[in-house]
Amino acid sequence: xxxxxxxxxxxxxxxxxxxxxxxxxxxxxxxxxxxxxxxxxxxxxxxxxxxxxxxxxxxxxxxxxxxxxxxxxxxxxxxxxxxxxxxxxxxxxxxxxxxxxxxxxxxxxxxxxxxxxxxxxxxxxxxxxxxxxxxxxxxxxxxxxxxxxxxxxxxxxxxxxxxxxxxxxxxxxxxxxxxxxxxxxxxxxx
Amino acid sequence: xxxxxxxxxxxxxxxxxxxxxxxxxxxxxxxxxxxxxxxxxxxxxxxxxxxxxxxxxxxxxxxxxxxxxxxxxxxxxxxxxxxxxxxxxxxxxxxxxxxxxxxxxxxxxxxxxxxxxxxxxxxxxxxxxxxxxxxxxxxxxxxxxxxxxxxxxxxxxxxxxxxxxxxxxxxxxxxxxxxxxxxxxxxxxx
Numbered sequence: 359x360x361x362x363x364x365x366x367x368x369x370x371x372x373x374x375x376x377x378x379x380x381x382x383x384x385x386x387x388x389x390x391x392x393x394x395x396x397x398x399x400x401x402x403x404x405x406x407x408x409x410x411x412x413x414x415x416x417x418x419x420x421x422x423x424x425x426x427x428x429x430x431x432x433x434x435x436x437x438x439x440x441x442x443x444x445x446x447x448x449x450x451x452x453x454x455x456x457x458x459x460x461x462x463x464x465x466x467x468x469x470x471x472x473x474x475x476x477x478x479x480x481x482x483x484x485x486x487x488x489x490x491x492x493x494x495x496x497x498x499x500x501x502x503x504x505x506x507x508x509x510x511x512x513x514x515x516x517x518x519x520x521x522x523x524x525x526x527x528x529x530x531x532x533x534x535x536x537x538x539x540x541x542x543x544x545x546x547x548x
Numbered sequence: 549x550x551x552x553x554x555x556x557x558x559x560x561x562x563x564x565x566x567x568x569x570x571x572x573x574x575x576x577x578x579x580x581x582x583x584x585x586x587x588x589x590x591x592x593x594x595x596x597x598x599x600x601x602x603x604x605x606x607x608x609x610x611x612x613x614x615x616x617x618x619x620x621x622x623x624x625x626x627x628x629x630x631x632x633x634x635x636x637x638x639x640x641x642x643x644x645x646x647x648x649x650x651x652x653x654x655x656x657x658x659x660x661x662x663x664x665x666x667x668x669x670x671x672x673x674x675x676x677x678x679x680x681x682x683x684x685x686x687x688x689x690x691x692x693x694x695x696x697x698x699x700x701x702x703x704x705x706x707x708x709x710x711x712x713x714x715x716x717x718x719x720x721x722x723x724x725x726x727x728x729x730x731x732x733x734x735x736x737x738x
Contacts (some may be wrong), residue, residue, distance in 0.1 A: 503726075507700065514695040
């Protein structure tokens, strides 16, 4: 295996271990030492990849940010508020399902929120996503419904492990549309 | 001040400090020592009231459990699934608003969830509440919508600090009813 590939492979192992430990002990309760212990390596080996918990957190959420940024950028080009919200909702549900293990942690863990708030890219992305969903009904009611959809869908996806991907995706989209007041698009199954 | 009242007063101070620290550092990231430091007392003084984080957590959620148990018990006596869900939703929203600072922590913090799961009363209460809301539409769709309402409303109430109690209550109830598929009752404002 070439050196670069080996390094990137172990980097991913560190990220996977971090997510497992975050889910078990929360972000604040997880140290770089614990990640080393989980993988049977020294804390120095973890430090080689991530100098701080902040840097580790940024690496954990990077793929999710890439996917959501693409969604928000594409939604913003559409003509009507309903079309923009529909595109943002669908992209958000697909992101939630891709990162099913991670989202409930990011959503509710105050330690994760603290680290994420200090990341301007994440704050900007959340604000843009909320605004796209909230615009279906301007005013505080629309904003509250956008908050409910973003946190509620992320938590529900983390809880309902017995449903397969297709069924869960359909139920999350149905519930999200209903909460926001979006019509079911003609192209999707009712 | 009588001795009993003084003791109960400082017990409440410990609980308030614990909630502030949970919100800042997560449950796993908060030690009994940190609660002592926050109040300028020794760890032994904290131990006098709570022998473990588990005992502290049970005391933190006790008033919330009393309020939700009363709601669920009263809802269960009603005749139709819609009336039971409407009563459970209203009682849940009022509980969320009473414990606005606490609910987002309980909802999303894995450390809090871990401590709560080991409390059979809390598990039973959550299951009964979810079942009452999910029964509006039997099947996985109804259960997912119940999960979205419970976690989404709790998170949204923790986020929208600029709205007054009456407006927030109305928006949360409206969104909850819409997500679950409940009609707005004739007695409440549209």
